[in-house]
Amino acid sequence: MISKPNEHIILLGGGVAGLATGLELARRGRRVTVIEKGPVAGGLAQTFEYETPAGVFRFDIGGHRFHSHKPEIIGWVKDLMGADLLYVPRISRIYLSNDGKAGGKFVDYPLQFPGALSIFSPGQAARILSSYAAATVRNRIDGSGPDVSFEDWVVRRFGRALYEVYFEPYTEKVWGISCQELSADWAAQRISLPSLSEAVKRAISPGAAPPATIISHFWYPRLGFGMIPDRMKSEIERLGGQVILGTGVTSVVPQVEGGFTVTVDDGVGQHQLNADRVISSIPMNFLLASLPADSGSRAVAEDFKLRYRDIILIYLAIKAPQVSSDSWTYFPGRSLLVGRTHEPRNWSPLMTPDGYTSLAAEVFTSQGEPTWEQPDEALVQRAADDLSGIGFMARGSLQQGWVRRVRFAYPVYDIGYADKVKAVHKFLDQWSNLHLVGRTGSFRYMNSDGVIEDALRLADYLTGVRGEYVDVSKTYKVD
Ligand SMILES: Cc1cc2nc3c(=O)[nH]c(=O)nc-3n(C[C@H](O)[C@H](O)[C@H](O)COP(=O)(O)OP(=O)(O)OC[C@H]3O[C@@H](n4cnc5c(N)ncnc54)[C@H](O)[C@@H]3O)c2cc1C
Incomplete structure (x- = not known):
């Protein structure tokens, strides 16, 4: 001892x-x-409360769902929380378009093939599949080389075309650095290789086995x-x-x-x-x-x-019963300020007053960058304009907004x-x-x-x- x-x-x-x-x-x-x-x-796992005449709006820093693959850890949290834990369905979508502008499409996230290919032009879809097939063959013949960067890791496994349309934009938006500067460790820890590979294989031969499932539900405390x-x-x-x-x-x-x-x-x-x-x-x-x-x-x-990445949370109070049924929605396009949103009421009805919903919009940035320095009102307005501009939330439904700047959110x-x-x-x-x-x-x-x-x-x-x-x-x- x-x-x-x-x-x-x-x-x-x-x-x-x-x-x-x-x-x-x-x-x-x-x-x-x-x-x-x-x-x-x-710390990063706290929940904030905002009192308004309509009632209390509650927000996490970016929406924290609880899940573990280890029964011991789930048991530890369940013992602590008892009946306060809700079991919530996980539904995630990504808005893919020509650089995030209007006219894009919401598709399941992580990508489910072959459905996801419909968002690309036939030429682009063919390029994605052939570049994936070529990468797979190359990787089989010579897959032993070390991957240094995130880009190396993904291109070796999925081909350059899928990397450019899917992995690169969101990853660079989150980290604020090029995928060539980001370590391959990040990809290895974060990308569920079997499920995405199986998904792409299904696009090539639709009779193939269904993709390995990602978690379908998570735990979330009532308040x-x-x-x-x-x-x-x-x-x-x-x-x-x-x-x-x-x-x-x-x-x-x-x-x-x-x-x-x-x-x-x-x-x-x-x-x-x-x-x-x-x-x-x-x-x-x-x-x-x-x-x-x-x-x-x-x-x-x-x-x-050592570098940490900061984050800005833009919290929007919305006069509507629901914006979408998503747990999370991803916005990789560079022209959109927001990188990801979640709708707290979809996780627990006690997160907003009745008759209202809300969105917590994550903006990936760091202290000292121009976005970090923008006034709160400008950030709220920009987020609402972006999200209503692509038809995600209804124009004019915004009631009020708040902003939180959080340092040391992610180790880079x-x-x-x-x-x-x-x-x-x-x-x-x-x-x-x-x-x-x-x-x-x-x-x-x-x-x-x-x-x-x-x-x-x-x-x-x-x-x-x-x-x-x-x-x-x-x-x-x-x-
Ligand atoms: C946007 C976002 C979304 C996330 N989503 C999820 C999710 O869905 N599910 C999930 O499980 N996890 C999620 N996480 C990760 C989760 O927040 C972290 O894994 C966890 O909260 C880290 O806890 P920690 O105690 O290691 O660090 P921290 O929460 O950073 O705690 C460090 C503490 O040290 C304090 N501190 C700093 N300096 C001093 C000082 N000088 N003296 C005293 N105290 C000090 C800070 O105030 C802070 O409270 C998310 C994180 C972020 C940023």
Whole structure:
């Protein structure tokens, strides 16, 4: 057992990672304190409420559905949430057109062939199929070469034509960098190869077996995903642990005798807390900045700069019973500001007042880019104009809009990121009682199910249930 039963563990960050790890350790008898900079628990997984004369509109940061391929993880969340979890059908569509402009078509997402071919001209459809067939043959003959970039990975498996119409536009819109700069790791983790290959094969020979199914349903809490971190917080407190909100960690100083002094700022003043062990889920850059300069942390941070992608959420309150029945709708076209929308009322009827629906529109951008700097009203207007311009929402149905800018939304898997992450780990290894957990803190792209599993594996390792720490991100797949 690595962690002694009576030790005090401080968790930096009160998102899903910090809270799930804190909860598991509290359940196993450890004294835990979670420090969260934001005013509420949950980090990227929180739910916001907007009061209006018509009632309350609730929105997640981008719509968080819960799903896992592991019964243990689903069971863990179900035990926590009980009857508050709804089981929701997953219906996704993508708007494909000549650069997102009006006149395009909504088709099932991920693409279902041969139906999806109808959106292309006969010449383009033939080009997609022949380039896929040629790529498959080439890959069979010489499929051993290493894929460096996202583009390499996709073109090798699906051919250049499908890459150009389907993969490239949306991926570049999300990440803001070229697919040649994005690591092949991202494609390998994200693209469900069997289902898409089977789908394309069906287009060539319609008698072929049906495509492997993607998940058809997911779990969602009645009042928004934020109920899950809120419940974790109350459970920690019920077990005697502390979750301190509105308080940022400013420094983490290792002590000669082995523990850490953690300095926090609650906006009124600075306070010092002592910990036997520290578990960080705050952005890696912040952790490095809070360690003493004489440990070499600044040089590591400078040499191994890791990029995070930010996001803007445009929330639209709409006077209509429903915009569409989609769980998610994807808009890859570059001329449209919005990259993806979801309609919260389709996930739980309690997300909007009766007689109203809403859309949460995701705009992929980062601090410092021109879109980030636009005034809120201009962003709301642009999103409403774009979405009504292509006939997605009815013109004039917009009642009100709100905007949220969220930093550190996605770790960017650009080429070379894996070596940088390894180097940061190597540097941090000098402290055996300092650990990383989760998505933001350890720079590993995982949804909340992967983050919860990571928290459980870390708690297992620290409390001696397992002899070694299992890195769940190595086998994690997002679908
Ligand atoms: C647009 C979008 C859509 C998503 N959709 C889904 C989905 O459908 N399903 C799903 O399962 N997952 C989804 N995810 C992923 C999910 O949000 C993450 O996997 C999960 O929330 C990550 O949790 P975390 O605790 O690792 O990181 P975070 O949530 O980033 O938590 C880190 C916390 O550290 C805090 N912090 C930062 N600096 C300090 C400091 N100095 N002191 C104290 N605290 C600090 C932050 O405020 C934050 O609360 C989505 C994410 C995004 C961005």
